[in-house]
Amino acid sequence: MNEETSILTRSIRDLFTKKMLAYSIMPFVISMIILYILFFIVAGMGMDQFTTMDIQSTQTTIQNGIPHTESFQETLAGTGIMKFLMSSALTSWIASFFIYTIGGLFVLYISIFVALLVIGFLTHNILKEIQQRHYQNVEMIGYSNAAESIFLTLKWIAVMLILFLVFVPLYFIPLVNIIAFNFPLYYFFHKMMTYDVSSAICTKEEAKKISFFHGSTLRLKTLGLYLLSMIPFVVFFASVFYVIYLGHSYFIETKKLRNEES
Structure with missing residues (x-):
């Protein structure tokens, strides 16, 4: 069994311990609360923008050689906008496509973003548990502080936002x-x-060395997790x-660095 397979197997076993399962529930509950609040904020902003819609239409017909022009104008409000959009097959399909596609992507992306922020508050506790189980001889020195974070x-x-605009x-x-x-x-x-x-684990110098020598491997791992x-x-x-899996990788590489230096 190679090292990567061993890390993956160990990570899965650690995940299904009682304490880690308890930690797994917290990001879900907190993220759901945040997304629930964001939903009503965004929904409220959307309703403010689309409270009314002015519809104008002009139709010209010829009766007995005489042209007759009829103008139609109506202001739609609230649910009337959606009724208008759903009034024909074409507008119904377009509206449904944009609502479900854009809405689905937005929920997916914002859920990843929120989960990352939430798990950041639990990372140290999760890694501390991993250390006690497998790496008691590897001290968690760490180098982060609130201001830097x-x-x-x-x-x-x-x-990230600049990249979204550039692309x-x-x-x-x-x-x-895609x-x-x-x-x-x-x-x-x-x-x-x-x-x-x-x-949470390394010194800043150790983190730089791991990033330099194992950057490609780390990117492959985070890409798989993403x-x-x-x-x-x-x-x-x-x-x-994710924290457990990457934690094992960093603990192992940190241990190797410190053994080489000693």
Whole structure:
């Protein structure tokens, strides 16, 4: 059994311990509360924007050689807008497509974003449990502080939003748009996960060395975890597994570095 298979197997076993299962429930409950609040905020903003809609139509007919022009004007409010959009097959299909597609993507992306923020508060406790079970000889030194964590999180959010804007022209190219949609959020996912785990275990120098020598491996691991997050609602329950899995990787590499230095 190679090292990677061993890490994966150990991570799955750790996930199904009583304490880790309890931790898994917390991101789900907290994220659901946050998403529930966000839903009503966004819904309220949407209703404010689409409270009324002015509909104008002009139709010209010829009767006995004489043209007659009829104008139609109506202001739709509230649910009347949706009734108007659903009044024909074409507008009904377009409206349904945008509502379900954009709404579904928004919920999926925001759920990953929220879960990452929530799991950040549990990372140290999860890693402490992993250390007690498997790595008691590896001290959790850590290098993070509240100010740095907030600054880096805001920085990565800003970069993510900039990437979303820069990639707008690519959103209209089939297949390429899949990568363009997901790369900004994966960037944030990778940065947050590796920082939360490494900053709780390593010194800053050790984290830099691990990133330099094992950066490609870490990116492959976080990419696999991100793709797993694309399954709806999985991220709420699997976020604890992400920390466990990456935690094992960092504990092992940190142990190797410290053995080499001693």
